[in-house]
Amino acid sequence: MTAFFSGPPLLVHLVIIAMVNGFFFPIIYNWSGSLLYAFLIxxxxxxxxxxxxxxxxxxxKR
Structure with a gap:
C-alpha cells in the first residue's frame, strides 16, 4: 500500500489543502452567505x- 503513494508526502498535501481552504472558504462564504454551504462546497x-x-x-506507479 505504501508503494501506491509514491508522490509527495502527506504533509505536503495537508499544507496545500490548508492553504486552498484558507483562501477559498471566505470567498465561498461571502458568495453563498451560508456557513454550511461554504463548508460543504x-x-x-x-x-x-x-x-x-x-x-x-x-x-x-503503474
Missing part, C-alpha cells in the same frame, strides 16, 4: 483535489 473541492492527487500519482 470547500469539502467538495478538497475531495476533488484528493481524488485528483490519487489518480495522478497512482498512474505514475
Amino acid at each position: 470547500s469539502v467538495g473541492i478538497l475531495c476533488v483535489y484528493g481524488l485528483m492527487a490519487i489518480w495522478l500519482f497512482g498512474k505514475r
Whole structure:
C-alpha cells in the first residue's frame, strides 16, 4: 500500500489543502452567505483535489 503513494508526502498535501481552504472558504462564504454551504462546497473541492492527487500519482506507479 505504501508503494501506491509514491508522490509527495502527506504533509505536503495537508499544507496545500490548508492553504486552498484558507483562501477559498471566505470567498465561498461571502458568495453563498451560508456557513454550511461554504463548508460543504470547500469539502467538495478538497475531495476533488484528493481524488485528483490519487489518480495522478497512482498512474505514475503503474
